[in-house]
Amino acid sequence: MLEFIVIVESGADYRTATKLAERVLKEKVDWLDDFLIQHIYHWTGLEERTKYSCWRDITKIIDDAKQQLKYKAPRFLGHNSNGVPFKADGATAMKALNLVLFLQKTRKEIKAILFIRDLDNQQDRKEGLEQARLEHINRKLKLEIVIGAADTKREVWVLNGFIPSNQQEEKNLDLIKNKNQLTFDPCIESHKLRSTSETEPDRNRNVKVILEQLTKKDMEREKQCWEDTSLEILRERGVNTGLTDYLQEVEQRLVAIILSL
Numbered sequence: 001m002l003e004f005i006v007i008v009e010s011g012a013d014y015r016t017a018t019k020l021a022e023r024v025l026k027e028k029v030d031w032l033d034d035f036l037i038q039h040i041y042h043w044t045g046l047e048e049r050t051k052y053s054c055w056r057d058i059t060k061i062i063d064d065a066k067q068q069l070k071y072k073a074p075r076f077l078g079h080n081s082n083g084v085p086f087k088a089d090g091a092t093a094m095k096a097l098n099l100v101l102f103l104q105k106t107r108k109e110i111k112a113i114l115f116i117r118d119l120d121n122q123q124d125r126k127e128g129l130e131q132a133r134l135e136h137i138n139r140k141l142k143l144e145i146v147i148g149a150a151d152t153k154r155e156v157w158v159l160n161g162f163i164p165s166n167q168q169e170e171k172n173l174d175l176i177k178n179k180n181q182l183t184f185d186p187c188i189e190s191h192k193l194r195s196t197s198e199t200e201p202d203r204n205r206n207v208k209v210i211l212e213q214l215t216k217k218d219m220e221r222e223k224q225c226w227e228d229t230s231l232e233i234l235r236e237r238g239v240n241t242g243l244t245d246y247l248q249e250v251e252q253r254l255v256a257i258i259l260s261l
Contacts, residue, residue, distance in 0.1 A: 002041035002257065005113040006052040007096060013154050014052040016226050017116045017246070018043050020157075020234075021146075024250045027231060029258050040258065041111075046099060048107070055089070055117070058096055071102050080135045089117060090128030097136050100143060111257050112144040118153045119242070121194060125149065126242075144253040148246035152194055155207040157246075159190035160237040161225030162214055169214070176213050180204035187214075191240035 008014045026032050032040075045053035046061050053061060065071035076095060079085045086094065093115055104110050115129050126149040133145040150157055164170040177186070181204065184192055193207040203209050215221040226234075231247065238244040 001039065001109060003044045003107060003110045004041055004254070005046060005100060005110060006043050006116065007046075007055060007058070007093075007114065008052050008116045009055055009118060009154075011052075013116050013118075014043070015223075016154055016157060017114065017148050019223075020226055020243075020247065021114070021250045021254060023227075023231060024247055025255060025258060028251055028255045032258065040261065046096065046103070053096075055092065058092055062095060062099055065099060065102070069102075071099065074098055080131060084131070086131050087128035088122060088124035089115075090131040093129050093132035094135060097132060097143070097145075101141060104143070110143070112146060112254055114146040114148060116148040117150070119149050119151045120196070121152055123151075144257060146246075146249045146253050148249065149242045150246075151191060151240070151242045153207055155211045156190040156193065156241040157234075157238065157243045158222055158225045159187050159193075159207060159211055159214070160241055160243055161229035161234055162187045162211075163225075163229055163233070165224075173214065176210065180210070186210050188237055189240070190237075 006014055006018060008017065022037065025037075043051055045051060046058070047053065047064075062071070062073060066073065073095070076091070076098075078091055096115075097113070100110060100113055117125055117129065119125050126147065129147050129149065133147065136143065136145060164173055173185075173187070176182070186193055186207075190207060190210075193205050193210055195202040195205040197203050197206060198209070211222070215225075235244045235247055238247070
């Protein structure tokens with residue numbers, strides 16, 4: 001069974017990113033269904049028998065691999081082959097890729113890795129991931145690298161998929177817009193919600209706060225935003241949040257793997 005490794009910040013990120021990817025795969029591969037998926041590929045972490053790995057744990061995972069798997073990490077210089085320093089997450093991504101190269105010797109069905117990251121107003125994070133991917137491509141290794149960079153957080157992707165399902169939700173959306181003095185629709189233009197503050201007045205533009213107000217902290221209602229809203233709408237709304245780019249990356253890099261079977 002194929003392995004697609006997933007690197008995320010949290011379980012919520014894992015659930016959102018993998019479900020969206022699954023939807024794209026089913027959209028583009030007409031014979032793929034839920035029954036076949038469970039026999040063709042599965043999401044996994046860097047460690048066996050895990051569903052995903054977290055960014056904060058990569059150093060420990062590498063250290064454990066050195067002890068348990070006799071992994072010898074290559075000397076890391078902090079820059080690419082051209083001498084250009086890695087930005088933000090680029091160095092960590094390269095260390096993860098080096099480990100994956102080693103793991104492929106025994107886990108031969110590892111075919112892709114997904115780097116899912118909140119940018120948190122730090123564009124360097126995406127640039128660093130792209131640096132690591134380019135360095136990997138230059139080595140001509142057999143591994144697809146998918147980058148999902150939410151600008152600013154996963155919640156903007158969820159908001160991109162929020163469509164009022166009844167009159168009460170429509171009224172609530174209008175109330176939130178008026179109460180928070182928003183001159184835009186926070187679902188269509190969620191990228192404009194860039195505050196991280198939990199206090200007034202900046203919390204009115206905090207994407208986490210707005211999402212909680214809209215969904216009433218109901219996780220099932222949140223899930224509908226990425227599971228039920230059409231991919232067409234998500235692509236249209238996600239141009240400025242990184243969602244459209246992520247869906248396109250899945251289409252370009254993972255679909256080909258499935259079709260090659």
